Amino acid sequence: MDEKRNRDVWVFAEQRNGELHDVSLELLGKARDLADKTGSKVIAVLIGYHVRKLAQTLVNHGADVVFVADDTRLENYRLLPYTHVFESLIKEHGPDVVLIGATAMGVELAPRVAARIRTGLSAHCIDLKLDENGNLLQVVPGWGGGVVATIACPDHRPQMSTVMPGAMKALPEEEREGRIEEMYVDLPDSNMGPEILGIERVVAGEQPLEKAEVVVAGGWGVGSEENWSLLEELARLLGGAVGATRPPVDEGWAREGQMVGQSGKTIRPTLYIGVGISGVMHHVVGMDQSKNIISINSNPDADIFEASDVIVAEDFMKILPPLIRELKSRVKSWRSINISEEK
Amino acid sequence: MNRIIVCVKPVPDPKHWDKVSMDPETKTLKREGIPNIMNPLDKHALEAALALRESHGGEVVLLSMAPPFAKTTIREGLAMGADRAVLLSDRVFAGSDSLATAEILAAGCRWIGGFDIVLCGNLSIDGSTAQICSQLAEMLDLPNVMHVTGMEESGEDNLIITQKIENGYVKLFSGFPVVLSVRKEVNKPRYIPFTGILAAESKEITMLSNKDLCVDPERIGLKGSPTKMAGLEVRKFERKKEKLEGTVDDIVEKLVERIYQCGVIEC
Ligand SMILES: Cc1cc2nc3c(=O)[nH]c(=O)nc-3n(C[C@H](O)[C@H](O)[C@H](O)COP(=O)(O)OP(=O)(O)OC[C@H]3O[C@@H](n4cnc5c(N)ncnc54)[C@H](O)[C@@H]3O)c2cc1C
Numbered sequence: 001m002d003e004k005r006n007r008d009v010w011v012f013a014e015q016r017n018g019e020l021h022d023v024s025l026e027l028l029g030k031a032r033d034l035a036d037k038t039g040s041k042v043i044a045v046l047i048g049y050h051v052r053k054l055a056q057t058l059v060n061h062g063a064d065v066v067f068v069a070d071d072t073r074l075e076n077y078r079l080l081p082y083t084h085v086f087e088s089l090i091k092e093h094g095p096d097v098v099l100i101g102a103t104a105m106g107v108e109l110a111p112r113v114a115a116r117i118r119t120g121l122s123a124h125c126i127d128l129k130l131d132e133n134g135n136l137l138q139v140v141p142g143w144g145g146g147v148v149a150t151i152a153c154p155d156h157r158p159q160m161s162t163v164m165p166g167a168m169k170a171l172p173e174e175e176r177e178g179r180i181e182e183m184y185v186d187l188p189d190s191n192m193g194p195e196i197l198g199i200e201r202v203v204a205g206e207q208p209l210e211k212a213e214v215v216v217a218g219g220w221g222v223g224s225e226e227n228w229s230l231l232e233e234l235a236r237l238l239g240g241a242v243g244a245t246r247p248p249v250d251e252g253w254a255r256e257g258q259m260v261g262q263s264g265k266t267i268r269p270t271l272y273i274g275v276g277i278s279g280v281m282h283h284v285v286g287m288d289q290s291k292n293i294i295s296i297n298s299n300p301d302a303d304i305f306e307a308s309d310v311i312v313a314e315d316f317m318k319i320l321p322p323l324i325r326e327l328k329s330r331v332k333s334w335r336s337i338n339i340s341e342e343k
Numbered sequence: 344m345n346r347i348i349v350c351v352k353p354v355p356d357p358k359h360w361d362k363v364s365m366d367p368e369t370k371t372l373k374r375e376g377i378p379n380i381m382n383p384l385d386k387h388a389l390e391a392a393l394a395l396r397e398s399h400g401g402e403v404v405l406l407s408m409a410p411p412f413a414k415t416t417i418r419e420g421l422a423m424g425a426d427r428a429v430l431l432s433d434r435v436f437a438g439s440d441s442l443a444t445a446e447i448l449a450a451g452c453r454w455i456g457g458f459d460i461v462l463c464g465n466l467s468i469d470g471s472t473a474q475i476c477s478q479l480a481e482m483l484d485l486p487n488v489m490h491v492t493g494m495e496e497s498g499e500d501n502l503i504i505t506q507k508i509e510n511g512y513v514k515l516f517s518g519f520p521v522v523l524s525v526r527k528e529v530n531k532p533r534y535i536p537f538t539g540i541l542a543a544e545s546k547e548i549t550m551l552s553n554k555d556l557c558v559d560p561e562r563i564g565l566k567g568s569p570t571k572m573a574g575l576e577v578r579k580f581e582r583k584k585e586k587l588e589g590t591v592d593d594i595v596e597k598l599v600e601r602i603y604q605c606g607v608i609e610c
């Protein structure tokens with residue numbers, strides 16, 4: 001390994017339309033943790049046009065240094081120009097670790113960059129650790145999540161990973177000091193791949209699942225769209241969001257963005273309540289980092305119980321209506337106490 | 344359209360994944376008795392290729408890197424309608440990670456030659472790296488697009504591609520050759536017609552080893568793979584597993600208590 005080699009941990013700061021993707025802030029949190037263990041720096045790599053204004057946010061979430069590659073030709077993400085810029089920066093500065101969100105952009109860009117540099121890349125990591133020599137251990141789910149493999153990249157640098165959104169925790173934003181460095185952007189004139197004809201955005205309303213402190217998730221066992229509204233009511237009472245396994249999404253009870261699991265979202269709420277969910281690994285990998293897990297399933301041998309703190313082996317139709325009633329009365333009485341005290 | 348290469352990967356049938364166990368000594372997965380199927384998304388990739396062939400002519404060639412038994416899976420793709428197949432099989436390929444696999448598949452593409460499009464699935468269900476499309480394209484020094492949900496030919500040799508991203512879509516205009524990987528929304532794969540099964544019997548599967556491809560042995564197999572497996576575990580959980588029992592009223596009472604204990608609602 002060459003002279004310039006250092007222990008720096010890099011995070012790709014993904015932005016579209018001048019908005020940072022949450023996963024980048026989550027990765028900064030993890031990068032901070034790794035860098036503090038080895039006494040090295042966290043560097044965020046920000047590529048785009050007129051994006052300098054985002055740099056301080058990255059610093060405030062844990063970056064020591066932000067490399068900004070700002071150029072009109074980088075305004076919209078395009079794979080080949082971004083690969084070129086990223087590759088040049090890596091070759092020039094020789095980071096030890098490069099973390100990229102497993103987003104639509106990240107899963108396309110990261111392998112291209114890794115192949116160009118000829119280093120290893122592990123996909124969809126759910127955890128990152130250091131071994132006794134300070135090498136990165138990348139924990140990835142395989143086989144639908146039934147097995148977890150630990151991947152290392154002993155002889156190549158940088159060690160690169162794409163990381164599932166939601167799997168890491170962002171540090172709270174606070175005023176921090178960091179260095180912001182403008183990078184010289186040198187793009188070749190050669191063919192830079194497909195041209196963008198247009199970008200269509202579909203706006204998603206409501207609270208994003210990944211940010212909810214409480215998630216009430218439903219599975220095939222919920223049985224109908226009508227029953228599904230019970231979950232929505234429970235979630236509302238608890239100030240949370242509704243998640244789903246794949247079948248309710250296929251049935252149209254829930255939207256694609258509500259799916260939790262291997263091909264959906266990774267969530268880690270304080271409380272997860274699963275209703276009518278069998279506990280197939282595809283789903284469990286997306287929720288098993290929740291702090292508290294309550295499961296309601298009429299099958300006393302449901303697999304989900306293995307991954308639960310509180311088990312209710314009952315028909316959810318017997319449990320949810322009285323639970324909702326009970327919570328409503330308590331929440332109300334709590335409010336009325338407050339009101340009377342104010343008086 | 345000249346030629347379209349479709350990369351197909353035989354994967355263990357997920358219906359039998361509960362039979363997977365780990366050999367505690369070698370730390371490898373035991374997958375005996377688990378039948379292989381074509382990676383589900385690869386069927387969508389093949390369907391896209393067949394549809395392009397139907398409207399614009401050309402040849403559809405399947406490309407797979409797998410042990411010789413993969414012929415069975417490849418026949419399925421031939422039965423669906425592909426014209427012929429190339430199977431890359433060699434012991435020196437064993438243990439390849441995505442980078443090494445891409446290296447080998449790229450050599451396969453070059454061996455076939457004369458292609459306009461290489462189509463892949465976005466992700467395979469067993470390895471699930473979703474890295475092959477970009478890495479294969481990099482090895483071939485061609486542009487690529489992942490997450491494809493639509494494609495149509497525009498003029499003689501261009502494609503208009505729809506790419507799914509978070510909260511939306513990007514429309515891209517691409518020349519040939521290009522490497523694409525598809526999501527399942529792109530189409531609905533056709534059923535295999537009975538005549539297809541018969542026709543597949545006489546279609547050609549070319550078997551190639553590294554003697555034919557001559558990929559640098561330093562770049563393939565375990566040796567050529569920068570990522571190494573450092574550990575493998577069947578997932579275990581450490582949860583409290585407290586079972587709430589009694590009448591419905593008892594259970595609801597306890598449930599409310601547990602919810603309050605999580606501190607997510609005030610009391
Ligand atoms: C490549 C791939 C990727 C996938 N990715 C995902 C993913 O990201 N997320 C995901 O969720 N799935 C995913 N799946 C699908 C996954 O394999 C399972 O099919 C799915 O998670 C099962 O959902 P379920 O638990 O709701 O349904 P089921 O397995 O059908 O379970 C329903 C449960 O409801 C219980 N039940 C029935 N009636 C009642 C009642 N009245 N009261 C209480 N309980 C009741 C039953 O006992 C049963 O346990 C994927 C599959 C594949 C092949």
Ligand SMILES: Nc1ncnc2c1ncn2[C@@H]1O[C@H](COP(=O)(O)O)[C@@H](O)[C@H]1O
Nearest residue numbers: 350351408463464466467472473474475
């Ligand atoms: N061994 C292989 N042989 C042929 N195609 C492959 C192979 N491995 C991966 N692919 C292709 O790459 C896609 C994505 O796979 P992966 O990157 O492994 O998730 C698959 O859907 C296939 O189209």
